[in-house]
Amino acid sequence: MNVRRCQNRDSRMTNARWMQRGFTPLKRYLPRAVWQSVRALATGIVTPLRFSLATGHFRSSLSMVAKASNGSPLPWYTYPAIDFLAARNFDGKTILEFGGGQSTLWWSAHAKSVLTIEQDAEWTALLKDKIGSNVTLHHVPIDKKNLSFEGVRALIPAHQKFDVIVVDGHLRREATALAFNHLADDGAIIHDNSEGYEFFEETQNRECKRIDFFGFCPGVSTRSCTSLVYRDDCFLLKPDIPIPVIR
Structure with missing residues (x-):
């Protein structure tokens, strides 16, 4: 090292x-x-x-898909958030995604297992041909009219906990509320585009902490925010994690 x-x-x-x-x-x-x-x-x-x-911003812009400079998949988070996560070790960690995509491929390459719940049928079909064996992908149409999340709840065992839960799909406030029920004690919730979607309204009265990563996303010309929400402890914030090398 x-x-x-x-x-x-x-x-x-x-x-x-x-x-x-x-x-x-x-x-x-x-x-x-x-x-x-x-x-x-x-x-x-x-x-x-x-x-x-x-x-890889230039490459992502041309391909309209989030990619690193070498062409490997990147999550569509802000670059500061990507850099932060890339320096962490996710060996043995379990991931739950509300909303899949390039992030699913990235998490598949870094974590033990990924459970992804995607609302869009076409996007689900595209992902099926790309995901690894450690990814479980479900297509669940969301009832946005009645704000029903029951189809999603049924796919997650009541007592199962996840180390990282990503909220980047439809009904994000409802997904955030459900995420707290399945978050490991030292785990983290990642909110993508956290400047909107009522993320703040859902978390402001909960006993949790938040770190915001503002910046550009791959292939996107406007700034956004990816937020990390956790309880008192978080495995992503251990002091023994080396500071990443700047390239």
Whole structure:
């Protein structure tokens, strides 16, 4: 781990020195005000390009599917939330998803098992051909008129607990209320697009804590928020988890 950190640190320093060397001739032959303006303009242009390429945002935009720069699936959460989760170990962990998609594929690759409940029939059919053997996928039409969640409740054993519960489908307030009944003591609920869907109204009077991750999502041009909700303890926030390397 220490060797890897040193290698990544050296790589970042090399990149920084390369960029600095690129401006050395400008510093020699141009007035300070001029080369600083050129550097500021270059930074303003290069930075979003580097972000788009390094995160897979550009690739996600073209394909209209959330992907990393190498083409692997990403959850459609904000990038700060993705970075936070990517640094955690989900070996042996169980996941419940209200609403499936690219996140289902991502969780399948990282966790022990995934139970996904999806409302959209076409989306469910697409997922069936891609999911791994550790994913259980159910298509459950939601009665949005009567706000009925009974079909979903019937699929989850009454006493089953999950380490992570993702709320990213229809009837999100109702899904959040159900999630608290099935959340492990040190587990977490992930709210996608938590700036809406009455997430706050459902959680504000509960004994829980919240961390908000604001930022852009893969292939999306507007900012959003992905929130982490937990009780007193959460396995995702242990102090012995290494700080992720910045690439």
